[in-house]
Amino acid sequence: MVKLVAQSLLLGLYLQVLAVFAVDVHRLNIWPMPQSVSNGHQILHMSKDFELMTQGTKYPDASEILKDGFSRLLDVVQAAHVVDGNFSHFDQSVLLQGIHVVIFSLNDELQYGIDESYKLSIPAAGNPVYAHLEAQTVYGALHGLQTFSQLCHFNFTTTVIEVHQVPWNIIDQPRFSYRGLLIDTSRHYQPLPMIKKVIDSMAYTKLNVLHWHIVDSQSFPLEIPSYPKLWFGAYSISERYAMADAAEIVSYAQRRGINVLAEIDVPGHALSWGTGYPSLWPSKDCQQPLDVSNEFTFKVIDGILSDFSKIFKFKFVHLGGDEVDTSCWAITPHVKKWLQKHALNESEAYQYFVLRAQKIALSYGYEIINWEETFNNFGDKLSRKTVVHNWLGGGVAERVVAAGLRCIVSNQDKWYLDHLDTTWPEVYMNEPLTNITNPKQQELVIGGEVCMWGEQIDGSDIEQTIWPRAAAAAERLWSPYDNLAKDPRQITGRLAHFRCLLNQRGVAAAPLAGPGRVAPQDPGSCYMQ
Template sequence: MKLLSILVAVALIAIVATEAQTPVAGPLIVPQPQSVNFGDQTLQLNPDKFQIETSSSSQVLAIAIKRYQQLFFLFGAGKSSAPAATLNIKVASEDDTLDFGVSENYTISATTDSLAIMADTVYGAIRGLESFSQMIIYDFASQQYTLPFLPVVIVDFPRFPWRGIMIDSARHFLPAAFIMHTIDALAYNKMNTLHWHVTDGQSYPISSATFPNMTLGAWDPAATFSIADVQEIVAYGKTQGVRVVPEFDVPSHTYSWGAAFPSIISNCPDSFNGNIGQYPLTPANNLTFEVLDALFTEYGGYFIDSYFHTGGDEMPLACWTQDPAIVEWMTDLGWTTVEAEQYFEDRLDAILAPMKKTKLVWNDPFVNGVQLDPTTVIQVWDSSFQDIVNAGFNVIVSYNYYLDQQDPTGTVQWMFENTWTNFYDSDPFDGINSNLDKILGGEACMWGEQVDQLSIDVRVWPRAIGVSERLWSAQNQTDVNNALTRISPFTCRLSQRGIASGPLSADFCMLPDDFESYLRGPRDRLTPDQIKSLLVNNKKQ
């Protein structure tokens, strides 16, 4: 009887979830655009006679157009006798520099006679191409593609300029091809930032020309990123309008650094009961900062973004009181552990300054009492940040967006995938009543202890779709049932593109024959010449 009761309950929940999908009139677009006006006409499309044209000479846009020419028609040519149609793209600026704050605004205007995307920049045009792709419907019975709800005018722009996901390649190695696959998924969701948690206590997987022995701290020689890998990832992100922001977590979470430089690791083995994850660097040895300076300067040349994350979370200050050399150093200076942490953060500022990088940290140093440079951006992983914005710091919100958790906001869902509603209901402004302009946006975090390239997609998607809409769409776009009506077909669309995104209710998702080709890798690969050109040409024109 107990088993029968459980089965009945599950069935009822499934019925409720299905019935909750209230119909939405008009195009089903994710994230929900700021403004959509539509009619009741339909245009039949002929894939063999459909073209995307632009007068822009942007390399980024040319690559995007080639990509979306394929994504528009995933199921082949179909059967159509429709005449030729052309989607015209106009961008106001030829500058394809990718950095924080670049305009992603776009307008779609489509009638049975004219199809157009207008945008400030190529990155707005890319967001417009994604929305346009979601407007195209394929009918499996007739094998025809149509563009319904014409005439349509969409005016769209993001609510927040920083919208991202953090991935962790240290706890479990994620191959470069899979990281680019994740960049694809971010772009499909109109997210613009890949926060790459590169190193941690368990492994140091990224190569260095300055110190080739750093990867002695990797899980295995095969579990490492070459410099060429890093450059391709960054360049690929640019073609999708996705900034790649690296995180090298210091001073804690650095045990793996000791494989190359044992003397820069604090000596406090009794602090962690065998858990190597949080072992910190020592501030008492100047070699620590020489290594940091050399590595960060080198990596700053590969990562073209103007932001550089130095971690700072979960610093076990008690460790420094158990290392005799650090104790002696602090005693000589008359310092507490917080003053030692202050010294460490100040040295990081001095390293990043000539690199012209803005430092990001987790909120821990601020909570500990460290006086951070006013330009520092603080990423918040707990809910107490009114005092942070009151102190004048810009903030990235993550505290309710932890994808590795079963109950990310303290509310347990009966079905795991339904935690997307937890994210959807969590606004970056929650609990904040002043200085809202200091909130730059948010990131969903997928820590890597229990996911690898075989499982991470289904843990992230479709749950993170709730985050993507919360960060893009208008603040008052909060109807979960409305969102479900759009997100259910969108998660199928992601799966059709090779992103292993799970369903949210009982349905059937037809997959194209080649979908498996993209389950572990990117939609496209760049040539060496393209990579070089994309990285060199990221300066304001």
């Protein structure tokens, strides 16, 4: 009976939420759409001395994550216009004096699965008037500040920032705990300021994992102190990241609530490793996959993961494992001999390699993400701590979760951003839980990720190839299923508004009309393109 009551209550709450949305969802310009929203029709003016108040919260903010987040809030809401209004003629009762933030958890370690929920309320009256933001963690509070920033509007007459549609009551939390974006710094080097700009915009859309595909066959830009010749595989002396640079990326992201998932893609996609250590190549004529027969190969992987563990504190490490063409092993004499000695065929050797790399990662406390080929070939052998990263197409997640493993969805036909012909509605409509109805299995789909592969992406075009399409995926991953548009045409205006907001914040998000990173076809308003 208790359960039934609870269900009725939940249903009641659900219907209430639906009712709220029935009224509001089409005219609210918030992206991604929160779990539940109610609002009014009044206006408050943001005080000149708009302040962060933290009275009553035990969270000490020793590392100033909240303070910096608040400071960024002020920056973004004032980025597009000069705010120099005369406040003397405003009555106190219509001035929003600040935001009162209460955070319950003292712990500000960012990690997979932390509570990212928040509640934001902005009353229409009070003396003085404060917005109120409550969150379990500082990272939930940062999400709340992002939402707050989207409620702010510049008034050209008063030259003051206004909060429209008060009172607001927003209750919000993510649908999926893993909401990722991949960047690829091997095909093209991305300078630090570019990566930081991507992180900034990820925070605007509440994405929370930067999957850093650091190295690949084309170049090895990262310093690995244990094996310092690895970055001989960099394109040039300046297209490199020192370990301190990588640590800076991690710290910059973490302070914005974003985890960094580091990847080494083995045993394929690793040709550049051999520039510094040629013995990692089976031979000069066979430069990949990495030499499975050489103990040194695993020593190097161990060294890399040891170095990784010092700065990449995310629970997961990505070990790749995709597109491994092992034919080269079989025709390289010493590898062939080793295969024979160990009675392994090529395919078994691939499995041996992946599982051994997994063990090394586990020994450093990581759980593992592998591309789906590992699951497709020997799924039952993978560590149970593996998350399978789907990319080849649809239908994989179903099989992965049926096998009891966790899954991240990045099916290339919809969520590869380098596929320029994939338009934002296709990105938006890609549902990670397609055909997965069992709630236990649904839980195993921990989220998804859009992938910005770097073959044709450098510092000149990364922003507009990512945005606004990644924002479409971000809403799919954040908002409750029932709040998602069933027809993307319903939300074109809201996404257009968000992309214009990105432009107003200095982010080079492309027009919506057309394929990825299209230039505007004709003169016109940002909101119509």
